[in-house]
Amino acid sequence: MLAILQRELVAILRTRKAFVLQFGLALCFLGLIALRWPTDNRVELSGARSGQLFRLFSYGMLAAVAMLAPIFPATSIVMERRKGTLALLLNTPLRPYRIYAGKLFAVLGFIALLLLITLPAAAACYAMGGISLTKQLLVVYGLLGVVAWQYSSLGLLVSSIARTADGAVRVTYGCVLMLAVITLVPYFFMQDWGGNTSVTTSWVRCLSPIPAMMELVGHGAIGSTTAWTGVSATTRFLLSAILMSTVFSGITIVRLQHHLLDQARSQGMITDDSGLAVRTARRAFFIIDPRRRSGNIGNWTNPVMAKEFRSRRFGRSHWMLRLVGGCAILSLFLAFTVTTGTVQWDLETVGGPLVLLQVALMVIFMPSLAAGLISSERENGAWPLLRTTPLSGGRIVRGKLISVGWTMLLMLAATLPGYAVMVYIQPTLWLQVVNALVCLLLTGLAAMMLSGAVGCWFSRTAAATTAAYVVVVGLFGGTLMIWLARDAPFGFQTVETALKLNPMAAALAVFNVPGFQTYNLIPASWWIAGIIIVVCFGVMRMRVQSLMRSL
Amino acid sequence: MSSEDPSSDIPVIELKNLSKQYGEFVALDSLSLSVYRGQILGFIGPNGAGKTTTIKIMVGLAKPTSGTARIAGADCARDSARIKRLVGYMPDGFGSYDNMRVREYLDFFGAAFGIPRRDRIRRIAEVLEITNSTYMQDRYVESLSHGMQQRVGIARTLLHDPEVLIFDEPANGLDPQARIEMRELLLRLASTGKTLIVTSHILPELSRICDQVAIITQGRLRASGSLDEIMKNIRQRRTIEVQLPAGEDVSAAEQKLREHLQATEAVVVSSAEAVLRFDTTRTDKQLRQLLATLITSGVPISQFRELQTDLEDAFMSILQQQDVATTATETSV
Numbered sequence: 001m002l003a004i005l006q007r008e009l010v011a012i013l014r015t016r017k018a019f020v021l022q023f024g025l026a027l028c029f030l031g032l033i034a035l036r037w038p039t040d041n042r043v044e045l046s047g048a049r050s051g052q053l054f055r056l057f058s059y060g061m062l063a064a065v066a067m068l069a070p071i072f073p074a075t076s077i078v079m080e081r082r083k084g085t086l087a088l089l090l091n092t093p094l095r096p097y098r099i100y101a102g103k104l105f106a107v108l109g110f111i112a113l114l115l116l117i118t119l120p121a122a123a124a125c126y127a128m129g130g131i132s133l134t135k136q137l138l139v140v141y142g143l144l145g146v147v148a149w150q151y152s153s154l155g156l157l158v159s160s161i162a163r164t165a166d167g168a169v170r171v172t173y174g175c176v177l178m179l180a181v182i183t184l185v186p187y188f189f190m191q192d193w194g195g196n197t198s199v200t201t202s203w204v205r206c207l208s209p210i211p212a213m214m215e216l217v218g219h220g221a222i223g224s225t226t227a228w229t230g231v232s233a234t235t236r237f238l239l240s241a242i243l244m245s246t247v248f249s250g251i252t253i254v255r256l257q258h259h260l261l262d263q264a265r266s267q268g269m270i271t272d273d274s275g276l277a278v279r280t281a282r283r284a285f286f287i288i289d290p291r292r293r294s295g296n297i298g299n300w301t302n303p304v305m306a307k308e309f310r311s312r313r314f315g316r317s318h319w320m321l322r323l324v325g326g327c328a329i330l331s332l333f334l335a336f337t338v339t340t341g342t343v344q345w346d347l348e349t350v351g352g353p354l355v356l357l358q359v360a361l362m363v364i365f366m367p368s369l370a371a372g373l374i375s376s377e378r379e380n381g382a383w384p385l386l387r388t389t390p391l392s393g394g395r396i397v398r399g400k401l402i403s404v405g406w407t408m409l410l411m412l413a414a415t416l417p418g419y420a421v422m423v424y425i426q427p428t429l430w431l432q433v434v435n436a437l438v439c440l441l442l443t444g445l446a447a448m449m450l451s452g453a454v455g456c457w458f459s460r461t462a463a464a465t466t467a468a469y470v471v472v473v474g475l476f477g478g479t480l481m482i483w484l485a486r487d488a489p490f491g492f493q494t495v496e497t498a499l500k501l502n503p504m505a506a507a508l509a510v511f512n513v514p515g516f517q518t519y520n521l522i523p524a525s526w527w528i529a530g531i532i533i534v535v536c537f538g539v540m541r542m543r544v545q546s547l548m549r550s551l
Numbered sequence: 552m553s554s555e556d557p558s559s560d561i562p563v564i565e566l567k568n569l570s571k572q573y574g575e576f577v578a579l580d581s582l583s584l585s586v587y588r589g590q591i592l593g594f595i596g597p598n599g600a601g602k603t604t605t606i607k608i609m610v611g612l613a614k615p616t617s618g619t620a621r622i623a624g625a626d627c628a629r630d631s632a633r634i635k636r637l638v639g640y641m642p643d644g645f646g647s648y649d650n651m652r653v654r655e656y657l658d659f660f661g662a663a664f665g666i667p668r669r670d671r672i673r674r675i676a677e678v679l680e681i682t683n684s685t686y687m688q689d690r691y692v693e694s695l696s697h698g699m700q701q702r703v704g705i706a707r708t709l710l711h712d713p714e715v716l717i718f719d720e721p722a723n724g725l726d727p728q729a730r731i732e733m734r735e736l737l738l739r740l741a742s743t744g745k746t747l748i749v750t751s752h753i754l755p756e757l758s759r760i761c762d763q764v765a766i767i768t769q770g771r772l773r774a775s776g777s778l779d780e781i782m783k784n785i786r787q788r789r790t791i792e793v794q795l796p797a798g799e800d801v802s803a804a805e806q807k808l809r810e811h812l813q814a815t816e817a818v819v820v821s822s823a824e825a826v827l828r829f830d831t832t833r834t835d836k837q838l839r840q841l842l843a844t845l846i847t848s849g850v851p852i853s854q855f856r857e858l859q860t861d862l863e864d865a866f867m868s869i870l871q872q873q874d875v876a877t878t879a880t881e882t883s884v
Contacts, residue, residue: 164649268652268690293689296658296668303662310655311648381644385707388610389663390635 008106012072017463018110021071022117025064029121032057050128055217056485057125058140061118062147062213063477065111066180067470069148073107073155074172075165075462077256082165087261096256100249104152111148115141140216143234147209150241151176153248160255165462166376170368173469177364183207185353206236207244288321304391304399305406312369312403323361324414330357331418351422351436351511354415358440359504361411363476366447369407371455371468373400374544378459383547393548397541401452408444412437432510435522439507442529446503447472449536456543476504483515496521503529563588563715563746564609569618571604571770578604580770581618586748586763591741593761594750595866601770602750603643606717609748610640622715636664639708643719645700647692653679653703654688657710664711671710678706682736698729705736716740717748722756734760754863766869773869781865791838793827793845794854801825804850811844828858 012018032053080086089099126137155172162168187205205211211233271282271291282289297306331354377383386396419433454471455464479502486495496519499505506525509516562585571579579601586592596602607613608620611631620627622637648656654675661671679685682702687695692703701721708716721737722730737760741747751757757764758778765775774781795804801822808827809818819828833841842855 268687268694270689273689294652294655296672297662299668301662303659306662307648307651307655307659310659311651380647380649381642382646382648384612384642385640385646385660386663387612388635388638388640389660390632390665391663 005102005105005109008076008103009109012106012110013113017071017466021068022114025068025114026117028060028064029057029118032060033121033124050125050130051218052485053128054125054131054136056481057118057121058213058217059481059484061115061140061144062209063473063481064114065144065147066151066176066209067473068114069107069111069151070155070169070172070176071466072110073103073152074159074168076103076107076156077159077252078162078165078168079159079462081261090256090258090261097253100156100253100256103156104149104249107152107155108145108148111152112145115144136216139234140213143209143212143216143238146238146241146245150179150245150248153245153252154179157248157252157255160252160260165460166368166372166465169462169465169469170364173368174364177360180208180210181360184210203236203240206233207240209237209241212237302395302399302402304396305403306399308373308400308403309406324410327357327361327411327414328417331415332421335418335421351419351432352508352513354418355436355440355504355507355511355513358411358415359443359476359507361414362408362440362444362447363472365411366404366408366444367451367455367468367472368465369404370401370448370451371458371464372461373404373452374456374540374547375458375464376461378547379461387548393544394541396548397544401448401537401540404448404452405445408448412440412444436507436510438526439503439510439522442503442526442533443476443507445533446475446529446536449533449540450475453536453539453543456540456547476502479505486515492518495519500524500528560587562586563623564592564748565619565621566605566609567619567621569605569608569620570616571601571608571613572616578770579608579615582767582770582772583618584765584772584775586746588746589741589744590762591737591747591749591760592763592765593757594748594765594767595754595757596750596767597870600767602767603719604770605767606640606719606748606750610634610638610717636711637714639711639713639716641701641704641708641716641718641721643723645692645704647700649691649693651692652689653684653692653695656692656703657707660707661710666711674710674712678709681709681739682706683732697724698726698732701725701729701733702736705740709740713745715746715748719750721749722751730756754866766866768870774865788830788832790828790830790858792854792856792858793829793850793852794856795825795827796851796853798822798825800851801827804845804852807845807848807850811841 077086080089090096122137122141125131126133131137151172154175155168158172158175159168162171183204187201215233269291270293271279271289272293274282282291294310297303372379374383377386419437423430423433450471451468454468455461458464458467479498482490482498483495483505486492490498499509499516499519500521503525505516505519506521509519509521564584564586566582566584569579569582570577582601582605584592594602594605604613608615609622609627611627611634614628622634625633625637627634648659651659657675657678658671661675662668666674676685679688682705684699684702684706687699687703690699692700695703705718705721708718718737722733725733734756737747737749741760749757749761762777763775764778764781766773766781793804793808795801801820805818805820805827808829812818812829812831816829816831820826821828831838842852846852
C-alpha cells in the first residue's frame with residue numbers, strides 16, 4: 001500500500017495542476033486576510049469582524065475542497081485502466097483494498113496539504129479573536145476532512161465505472177453538485193408540509209455539507225432543524241458522509257478485480273437489423289434510438305457539428321430529449337405548485353428556482369461538453385487527421401460550438417413551459433420573463449465560451465474539463481460567495497460589482513429573489529457577459545488557428 | 552508489384568534538398584527524393600531517423616526549414632488546399648472517436664472533404680469493399696481490433712480518391728495474417744494507379760511490395776532507388792560470417808580479426824551465437840588469404856561464409872557504415 005501511496009502522492013504533487021492549486025489557494029486566503037486585517041491598534045472585543053472573516057474563510061474552504069477533492073480520484077482508476085497499468089497492478093500480489101487505500105490516502109494527503117496551506121489564514125482569523133478553537137476552528141477542519149473523504153471516495157467509485165477520464169470528471173462533478181446543492185432543494189420547497197415529508201427532506205438536506213458548515217460558523221438559525229429533531233445538521237452530515245464514504249469505498253474495492261478488465265468488445269448491434277418486436281419496443285422507449293442506423297451528413301450540415309453529436313455519448317439525441325423532458329416536467333411542477341397554492345409564494349418568486357435549475361444544468365453540462373472540444377481531438381490523435389481535411393479552423397470551431405450551443409438552447413427551452421404558465425397567469429410578468437431569459441441565454445453562452453476557451457489550451461480532456469469546471473464554478477459560485485458575505489465584510493458596491501459578472505445573479509434580481517432585489521444589475525451584467533463571450537470566442541479561434549498552422 | 556509508368560517521366564512526388572530543424576536539432580538534412588506514378592516507395596529508417604517529419608511536411612502538417620516538397624506540382628508548404636485533395640494520409644495512430652460507428656466515421660471524413668451526400672454513400676460502400684471492411688460498418692471504431700482499425704484507416708484515406716497515399720507504419724502491431732492482407736491491399740491500391748509511400752520497421756514486408764526504397768538515418772538519405780539497385784550496391788560490400796566453436800573464443804578471435812581488417816571493415820560480435828560478422832569489399836582471393844591467416848594465427852574457425860543479402864541486411868549494412876563513419880569522424884576530431 002505504501003508503494004502505491006508514495007507513487008500516487010508523488011505523481012499528484014509533481015503535476016503543474018497541483019502546484020497551481022496550492023499556490024492559488026494560498027494566494028486567495030492571503031488576500032482575504034490582508035483585506036480584513038485590522039489597520040488600527042484598537043481591539044475589537046465583539047469579534048464581529050473575525051466572525052465575518054471566519055464565515056467567508058470557511059465557506060471558501062468548503063467550496064475549494066468540494067471542487068478540488070474529486071479532481072484526482074475521478075481520473076485515477078479510469079486512466080490506469082486505459083493506459084493498461086491497472087492490469088499490471090492487479091497482477092501484483094497487492095490486494096484490491098491496498099491498491100484502493102493507496103489511491104485514497106494519496107488524494108487525502110494532497111487535500112491535507114492544501115488544508116495545511118490555509119492554516120496561517122485560519123490562525124490569523126483566530127488571532128483576531130471571537131472564534132472558538134475547539135468548537136469552531138478544529139470542527140470546521142474536521143468537517144472539511146470528512147467532505148474530502150466523501151468526495152474522494154465518490155470520485156474513485158465513478159472512476160472505476162467510467163469508460164473515459166472526462167466522462168468520469170463530468171459524472172463526479174455532477175454527483176458532487178447533486179450531493180452539495182440539489183439536496184437542499186426539496187427542503188426549500190417542502191419544509192412547511194409537516195409530517196414525514198418535512199423529516200425526510202430535512203435529512204436529505206443534511207446530505208449536503210452546507211447546512212453543517214452554516215451551523216458551525218453561526219448561520220445555524222437559518223433553516224436549522226436542531227430545535228425540533230434534537231440532532232444537529234453537523235451530526236447528520238457526518239453520519240451520512242461517513243456511511244456514504246464507507247459504501248463507496250466498499251463498492252470500489254469489490255470492483256477492483258480482474259473482471260474490470262474482462263469486458264467484451266461491442267459488436268455494434270443495430271436496431272434496424274433486429275426483429276420487429278425489438279424494433280418497436282426500442283423505438284417506443286427511446287423516440288430517437290441511439291442504436292438506429294443514422295443517416296448520412298447532409299450537404300449543408302457542418303460535418304464537425306454532426307460528428308460532435310454522434311461521438312458524444314451524452315450529446316446523442318435520446319439523452320437530450322430525456323433531459324428536456326425532465327426539465328419541462330420540473331418547471332411545470334413548479335408552476336403548478338404555485339398556482340394551486342401548495343407553496344405560499346408570489347408567482348414571480350417561482351422564477352428563482354427555475355433560474356437556479358437552469359443554471360445548475362448549464363454549470364454541470366457546459367464545461368463537460370465544451371471544455372474537451374479541442375483537447376479531445378488532440379488526445380485521441382484525430383487532430384492531425386482533421387488538419388489534413390479541407391476544413392478550415394473557423395468551420396471546425398463553429399461546428400463544435402454549434403453542437404454545444406444546440407444542447408444549451410434545448411436546456412433553455414426545457415423550462416419555457418414553466419415561464420409560459422407564469423406569463424399566462426400574470427401577463428404583467430412578460431418583461432421580467434424576457435429579461436430573465438436573456439440573462440439565462442448569456443449565462444449559457446458565457447459558460448460555454450469560458451469552458452471552450454479554457455479547455456482548448458489543454459491536450460488532455462480530463463485536465464481541460466477540470467480546469468473549465470473550476471473557472472465556470474469560480475465565476476458563478478465565486479461571485480455568490482461574495483454575495484453571501486454581503487454587508488460584512490463586503491459592502492454593497494463590492495457585491496453589486498461582483499454580481500454584475502454573473503448573469504445568473506441578474507436573472508435572480510429580475511425575479512426579485514430575496515437577497516438580490518436591491519441590486520441593479522441589468523444592463524451592465526449583459527454587457528459584461530457579452531464581452532466575456534466575445535473575448536473567449538476570440539481566444540478559442542486564435543488558439544485553433546495556431547494549432548492548425550504548420551510549424 | 553506495380554511498375555513505373557514509362558510514359559510518365561515527371562515524378563508525382565519530388566523532394567528537393569528538404570531540411571527541417573527544431574532549434575539546434577536537425578531532423579532532416581537536405582533530403583532529395585523522387586517517386587513516380589503507380590510506384591510504391593518503402594521509406595525505411597530507425598526510430599527518430601526523420602521519416603515521420605518528412606511525411607508531415609509532405610501532407611502539410613509541418614513546414615520545411617529549407618528546400619521544397621512537391622506533390623503533383625503542388626507545393627506542400629504553400630498550396631495546402633490542393634495537397635489535402637491530392638494526398639490521403641494514415642498516421643501511425645488511428646485517431647478514433649468514441650461512440651462512432653465505422654460508417655459514421657467514414658461519413659464524417661467524407662463530408663469533411665466536401666463529397667456530396669449521394670456520392671459519399673456510394674464512395675463509402677466502395678472503400679469498405681476495397682478494404683474488405685463492409686462487415687464491420689456498424690461496429691464502433693474504438694471497439695475494433697488493431698488490424699480492423701488499420702483497414703478502416705486506409706478506407707478513410709481512400710474516401711476522396713487521392714492521387715498519393717501515405718501510410719505511416721501500416722503493418723505495425725498486425726498479426727501475420729493481417730500483414731498478408733495489408734500487403735495485398737497495398738498492392739491492389741498501387742495497381743489502380745495510386746502512388747504509395749509506406750514506412751515500416753518490418754523490412755521483409757516492404758521488400759515484397761516496394762518498387763523503390765529510400766533508407767534514411769539521422770535525417771539524411773543514405774540510399775535510394777529500386778530494391779535491385781540498392782542490393783547491387785550493397786553486394787559490393789559483402790558480409791562475411793565467421794562461426795566459432797564456442798562463445799568464450801569470441802573476444803580473442805575478434806582481436807585477431809581486427810588486426811587484419813581495415814578501419815572501414817566494421818565487425819559485429821555476437822557472443823551468444825559465437826559469431827563474428829564483418830563487411831568488406833575484398834575479393835574471393837583476398838578472403839581466402841585472410842582465412843588462412845586467421846587459422847595460422849590460431850583462431851578456431853568452424854565456418855567461414857558469405858551471408859545472402861536482403862533488405863534487412865542492406866539496412867543494417869547502411870547503419871553500420873554510418874556508425875563507422877561517425878566513429879572515424881569522432882576519432883579524427
